[in-house]
Amino acid sequence: MDISLIAIIAINCLVSFKGFNDKLFFRKYEFHVGSIRAGEQIRMFTSAFLHVDIAHLAFNMLTLYLFAPYVIMNLGILPFLIIYIGSLAFGNLLTMFFHKNDYNYRAVGASGAVIGIVYAGILLEPRIEIYFMPGYVFGILYLLYSIYGMRNKSDNIGHTAHFGGAIGGYAITISQVPSLVTENTFTVILLAVPIIILFIMAKLGKL
Template structure:
C-alpha cells in the first residue's frame, strides 16, 4: 500500500476516534450549516475526517482501500490526492449549496472524497466489476439512487455529499486524463446523464 494512502487512512482513523471519545471535539469540527455560515469554513474540510461510528469509518476506509489502487496505478499519487481532496470539497460545496437555508443541517464522513475516488476508478477502468455489474452501470444506478435519497430525505445518509463527490471525481479525472473522452466514450457519456439530471432538477427547484 502506498505511504500516502496509509497516511490518509491513518488521519481519518485518528480524527474519528478522537471524535468518538470527545463530543465537544466532534461538535466543533463537524459539518454544520449554521456554524459555517457564521464564518467557520474550516468545518467544510475537517468534517470529512470525522465519522459517526466505527462501522461508518470502516466502510469508508475499506472502500477507499479497494478503489485507490486503480487510481494510483493509472495516474500516480499526486493526481490521486488531488481527486480525493477535490471530491471532498465538491461534496461539501454541493451540500452547502443545497442546504444553505437549513441552519441545523449536520454531516460528517469521508464519503464524498471516497465516492470521488470510486468514480475516478470507474472512469479509468469502466469494465471494473462492482457487485456483479460493470462499474459504469453501478455508477449510474448509484447516482440515480442518490438523487432519490436527496429528494426523499428519509434517512441520515449524506446523499448530497456523495453526489457532489462523484461530480468532483468525474470532472477532475477527465481534466487529468482528457483522452478518456475518446477512449471510454460510452462510460463518460452515461455517467454524465445523472449529473445533468441533478442540475436540471435543481434548476427547476425539485430538490
C-alpha cells in the same frame, strides 16, 4: 498499499473514532451550515474525516481501498491526492450551495472524496468489478441512493457531498486525461447521467 492511501485511511479512522467517543469534538468539527456561515470554514474540511458510525466509516474506507489503487496505478500519487482533495472540496461546496439557507443542516463523511475516487477509477478502468458488480453500475447506484438520501434527510450522512465529489472526480480526471472522452465514450456518458438527473431534480424543486 501506497503510503498516501494508508495515511488517508488512518486519519479518517483516528478522527472518526475520536468523534464516536467525544460528542463535543464531533459537534465542533462536523459540517454545520449555521456555524460555517458564522465563520467556521474549517468545518468544510474537517467534516470529511468524521463518520456517523463504524459501518459508515468501514464502507467508505473499504470502497476507497478498492478503487484508489486503480487511480494511483494510472495517474500516480500526486494526481490521486488532487482528485481526493478536489472531490472533497467539490462535495462540500455543493452541499453548501444546496443547503446555504438551512442553518440547522448537519452532515459528516468522507463520501464526497471517496466517490470522486470511485468515478476516477471507473473512468480510467471501465472494466473494474467491485462488490460483485461492474464498477460503473456501483457508481450509478451509489449516486441514485444519494438522491434518495438527499430527499429523505433521515440521517447525518452527507448525501449531497456525494454528487459534488462525483463531479469533482469526473471533471478532474477528464481534465488530466482528455483522451478518455474518445477512448471510453460510453463510460463517460453513462457516469454523467445521475449528475444530470440531480440538477434536473434541483431545477424542478424535487430536492
